[in-house]
Amino acid sequence: MFTNYANHFIWILLLFTTITSAQELEGFILDEKTKEPLFGVSVYFDGTTNGTSTNGEGKFSIRYKASTKSALVVSYLGYETQLFDVRKLTNGMSIYLKEKPQSLETVYLENDPWSRKKKMDIFKREFIGKSVDFSECRIMNQKDITVTYNPITQKLNAYAEKPIIIKNKYLGYTITYTMEEFEADLRLTTTGIVLTRSVYVEGSSFYTERNKRVRRKHRKAREREYGQSVLYFMRSLSKKQLRENGFQIFHKGFIVPPYKYFQITKIGEDTKVKLTADRLVVVYDRIHKSFMTILDKNKEFVINKYGNYSPPRKVSFGGVLGDKRIANTLPLDYDL
Incomplete structure (x- = not known):
């Protein structure tokens, strides 16, 4: 790390809220245009293990502790993700989701010179990390990720219309990550080595336990990672x-x-x-x-x-x- 081009990593963390006592929040998720209920919408507190989804009537119900500290995320494929301050929501309210506009891929003045494999290798290195073997932390739906490289700016960008599913055997979690932005500022040396100047990642995440009981190795790994966070x-x-x-x-x-x-x-x-x-x-x-x-x-x-x-x-x-x-x-x- 201690080089002229040391990796600098910034993970966006959203503003969190707190509640004075344990509560249950109920509401409905509807299409903004048709006003029809949306089934299977993911509703969760960002970066936590606490989440649910809507039923056939678009209804959700989620319980949370007084210690819950994160933004409430409402995410659905093909629609814009919304985040809420839970203190400003009331039971029985309706949340309207807006469809994402069809986006055109960025066109560069120069052709992208890199293969998908090369770009994905860099993306995985900077998104998953290098300290854990890729066999221990894998992206399960790589095909849903679009990666582009601009040779003029030397920036690598990644996009995903669907949430990225990560199987983390190292810490014992499955992570559903809704990626809003990924940009790696790179530098190519004269010998062709790709160095990373900085990485910016923005999105929301939901964690589920991979095992019914937390294994000892996972408990130790979690304690270690929290201390170094x-x-x-x-x-x-x-x-x-x-x-x-x-x-x-x-x-x-x-x-x-x-x-x-x-x-x-x-x-x-x-x-x-x-x-x-x-x-x-x-x-x-x-x-x-x-x-x-x-x-x-x-x-x-x-x-x-x-x-x-x-x-x-x-x-x-x-x-x-x-x-x-x-x-x-x-x-x-x-x-x-």
């Missing part, structure tokens, strides 16, 4: 619990007090952070090394009360945290 780091930073949670901060090769280069200000339930150094090294559990930079002249970002940060494109991680991909990602209700 950006989400855990951001939660620890916002609560000023870096040292307690096993993080050390280094600047120019020397260990420093954890908040020496972080200006932390509470703004209601959010936390405003200003980085006063160009780059910091973050070490977790005395072994796992990452680095952090802010791609903004003000070097500021905001962490909400659930550990999500914005603007996501401006906060860049390298090393262990920068290498994390979907194969390493846990549902957001994992530690609740």
Whole structure:
């Protein structure tokens, strides 16, 4: 990772909400034009294991705990995905889905010079990740993914009209991922090696357990991945619990007090952070090394009360945290 073209990985995390007590939400999903009910619409809390689908009358019912923290996603093939703040929804309401317009593939001035296999290999490397063997984390419907490469901009883009189904044997989940955007900014060396400058992925995900009981190997893997996650780091930073949670901060090769280069200000339930150094090294559990930079002249970002940060494109991680991909990602209700 510590090269001139180190991978920087940003996973968009949506703004989350919380509920004061356990509740059940019921509603109806209808076609915006015909007003007819839609059967089999997926309704789930983004990034969690909590979801359901509509019946023949377009009705859904979903229970959620007081600790549920994510946006409610309504997703249906051929229709635009919608996300909601559950606090603004009322029982019995109707949600109208709009059909997606037929899109034309982007036409470039130059022909795409790469084979589908080459493009898919790069896509899988940057979407699934390199730390887990592809046999342990597989995309089950690769044929539904369109991958394009623009030789002028050296950007690789991917599109999927259907949700991407990922079988993650490493963590013991099946993930349904609705991908809104994927862009890898690449660089070709004179020797033909493809390096990755940055990756941007946006979408929503739903997790289901692959086994009735969580296996020991999966439990251990999940604990390990959560400790090494950006989400855990951001939660620890916002609560000023870096040292307690096993993080050390280094600047120019020397260990420093954890908040020496972080200006932390509470703004209601959010936390405003200003980085006063160009780059910091973050070490977790005395072994796992990452680095952090802010791609903004003000070097500021905001962490909400659930550990999500914005603007996501401006906060860049390298090393262990920068290498994390979907194969390493846990549902957001994992530690609740």
